[in-house]
Amino acid sequence: MLKLTNTFCEALICGEWRLIPVESILGEDGIIRRCPECHAAVKLMKEGKDGQRPHFDHDKKNPECSLGKSVGKQIKYEHVSVKVAVKDVEDSVKFENLLPHCMDRSEVINDGDACEDIIDVQTTLLSDSEKRQEINARVGQGKFRQEVIRVWGSETCALTLTPVKEMLIASHIKAWRNCENSAERLDGVNGILLCAHVAGLFDKHRITFKKVGREFRLKLADDLDKTLMAQLGINGGDALATGRMNKADFEKFGDYLTHHENIFNQLNDVNMA
Template sequence: MFHELHSVLAGRGYPNTKIEGIYYWLWEIGKNFSLYSNQGKFGSNKLFIDAKIGDLAKVLSAIKGVIPPENGATKNQKFKKFGARTKNFVTGQLVHEGLRFQFEDADSANKFLNVCEDFANKGLAAAAEMAFLYEQVATKTTSRQTIVSTRVGQNKFREKVIRYWKTCAITGCNVTSILKSSHIKPWACSDSLEKLDAFNGILLTPNLDSLFDLGLIAFTDEGRIMIATELSTEACQSLGISSEMQLRKINTAHIPYLNYHRERLFRDKLLG
């Protein structure tokens, strides 16, 4: 893990401001683009971008040596320059959110910042093009290697989803061996990063997993269940589902995937 981010940022000459209190600094990368960094007794090893720009986060995550946020958005009231905000259910206040990135070395940190500059000055397409130039040339693989790689990826995905949810996302069932780690945006429709993103996953009991995969249930951005009208009251009762159900917790990183599922897979949307 690289712990000298402040040296890299200062060396690039970005205007900066120490945030009131300790630990955080604001860096102005472009006219309308800001980053926050931490600075503690063990050095500086984290950069945060606005959680509102998820498309850029996906581009940045593809850079070799960049360690993407595994725990979704970080809530911090000090991130006042960020547009992403969610309500704190305890206080009722809106809290700013950022996506945390870390780095293996100075080279990956500089590539990250180069892409951020392109985004700030030229937009997402230019940033994506620069990130693509940094990608390693893919080596040819056999069919067997591809199958093995896919299985390893699916196992890693399941481990991440279980680590996040721990129990069924709705019922709280803790019999992990029977729970299904389902992709919210289907595997076949996901890019290489989305396939392994824990926030594209949901841990469900088998009956709820089947209903979700078939588009007979979906979830709002707040996690409330949506039940397809073709499921009768009797069917819902026999399946053990009700309109009172909801996901036990939601992170901002889940929202694009939940929206994809509602718009592309939910039966009422398709039939409407």
């Protein structure tokens, strides 16, 4: 599961603490907010003229809280738990309109790029349901994940064949932010179900897959420790399990992977000649 970041805080909505992107509640008055890790009170900080992004500062914080660093200044506070009165619970119902923007804990990520993408979605003119679909797609969940499973015909890692679904992430091949439209972002052919450690390398273009005949075989960046990679079940030359993919999806999948491989080659200074 992925870790909470300070792009999110907890807010009392309809009597329950829910995770909310910080930017979605700027300007609201009276809502109770707390740190998603230590549960201390937080205050929202608006975007600064110097380009500083919106964030939250702890009013009171636990020194051990990993989200404790404020932005732009050093503050030392002792932790004080947030107390919620009955009236606070009743008043929180007025923020029901924020429910479509709430995030499940399983969807919150520790990835600066992804946080930026989610913020971008929140500022679009898409409907709430469309925003939800795009956010889910960005974090490898929801409709996108189901479409990836359908295309591959299996809920196992396409490289290691690991069947433990809690370990699997639906990774975009053509990066979410580079997709031309929602159709590409939700396209199951534009995805591979991979174990988290493999998905991390793939998302950062540290590995890719090159078409060899009718197979797509793993390529590693030259500076990766091959012995360590092998211990993690990541071996250069291993083929993706594309056997259950239909012909049309297979061809389209190859186009997406060519895009990924080109970026891999550029980032890793591969000789294209």
